[in-house]
Amino acid sequence: MAVSVIPTTLSWRPVDDNNINDLFTHRSSISTPRLFRRLSTVVCSSSLKSPKSTEETRELLKQYGLDPDEFLSDPTPSKTRRNKDQQKSGRGGKQVAPPQEQAKPRETHKLLQVLGGKARRKKLLSPKSMDVRPMMEVVKGATFGILQAAGGCPTSLRPGRWLDLYSGTGSVGIEAISRGCSEVHFVEMDPWVVSNVLRPNLEWTGFLDNSVIHTVRVETYLERARESAGKDGPFDYISVTPPYTQVDYKILMNQISESSVIGDDSFVVVEYPFRTDMLETCGCLVKLADRRFGRTHLAIYGPKWAQKKRRS
Template sequence: MAVVSSSPILLPLRMNLGSSSPNIPLFSISSRPSNRPRPIIVFSYKAGDGLASEEKKLLLERYGLDPDEFLSEPPPPKTRRRKELQKRGRGKSVQPPEEPKPPRATHKLLQVLGGKARRKKLLSPKGMDVRPMMEVVKGAAFDILQAASGCPAALRPGRWLDLYSGTGSVGIEAISRGCSQVHFVEMDPWVVSDVLRPNLEWTGFLDVSIIHTVRVENFLERAEQFVGKDGSFDYISITPPYTEVDYGVLMGQISKSPLIGDDTFIVVEYPSRTDMLDACGCLVKITDRRFGRTHLVIYGPTWAQKKRKP
């Protein structure tokens, strides 16, 4: 074994590793030229009988060499790469970018069922982002309201509050059938700008409509400022997304709210396996009907309940 160096040639240093083993040269120094920029030292030994690191260090120091230069091991490639990335501020865990959502689109599958805007088509979002009230449920609700209020041909004039309005189909139906003003409460700005407002413009009801782009919970908490001098509402429709509300909490808020009065009618759409109370504040249950997996309950004044009895 050899060490390439510019120093004079020295005799090989030999070491006896055992009685049965021949003398093996430990290392030698040669002055032969080399293309490498620095000396190379190669230790030769039998497996299991190698020199300890301290002995190697002493031998290198004896020949005037720096032990740290020859005995230090370079870091593994992966470790070196990791350190370089850390110095550059890279190598951190980065979340993959989210795929862009497809643009939301609309179609015209809904229509106004009665009144002055009858058969006019309404926009609704494609997909399940907004779930409008089914037309069979909406038609039944307005027929019951008109009969209970004593005006089978139309709604008695009044103000309507459409909670979770979405497309606005319920509130638009109310204006078409005789309501004088409707307040729409919808939290999704895109639904308001691309669905609800265009529907109101198309039917010509924008001038008698007020849109509140807020969460229903926030609207109910500030109910007093929305009631104003006009007092409570004559009609309230509640068509929330089934899985995102607690009906017990929601109806409790409404029952204690100044939004309802002694002559208010409340229309609530709710899913199966949901228990609805027999009363909502001062209002009593007028009807509770089932349409497949959808249920419809209407609360109203006691005088309206008596009118429906035979």
């Protein structure tokens, strides 16, 4: 429905006895003398669908100094506004999720190093992000100091097999090979970490031939070890360094203690967070040490004969 605006004029004249009953006089002519005149606007509506009537209306509006586009154009939202509204609500009023940002490629850096043994001071790769949390070097140094003393040899580890659960960068298992272990099994479920961090670290240190990598979940590996009990025998050393917020330590330690991976002469190293209750035993093993490093705690379990030797 188009809108037509027709301006008209109202003229006024003094009131006297002759025109007392005719106070206002409407005139369409603008040539009659008058004391005061003002412009009045009368709004009329019509269809004005044909191009001819529309053009005439535009000319009429121009004659009276009005903008034809302001009166004849339908107010419509701008294209930019419509696009924003469509992105917010979507068709049919459904909420449209914003496009997901492309994930940044994962990167590595060399902040870790081997602390002792054959590969001492060699730098190790680790992810820049916080998906993998390597054992702090001060904790790692304390761990191997306790294990070496408990085994009766302060300068190196007793020869044996090591199981590195939640291995991540492999820094704990690599430290074990560097200090005397003959073989290490690494259990890490992240394929990117295995191919871009763990394996390159083993190649760089020259320990790839002494290593076995299991790209599976720790729970899956322990379940398989239970099914194949007696095949390879228990491990001499086991390190447990899980992501703190993603495991239940009570369930995890119970699963390890009932697994075939530990034996009467095994040592178990567990890194756990502040305010976590750890039992005094792990299967047939007893707690040899419990240390605190800020918000990180370190518990080491071992055979009873190691406990006596540690106290003497």
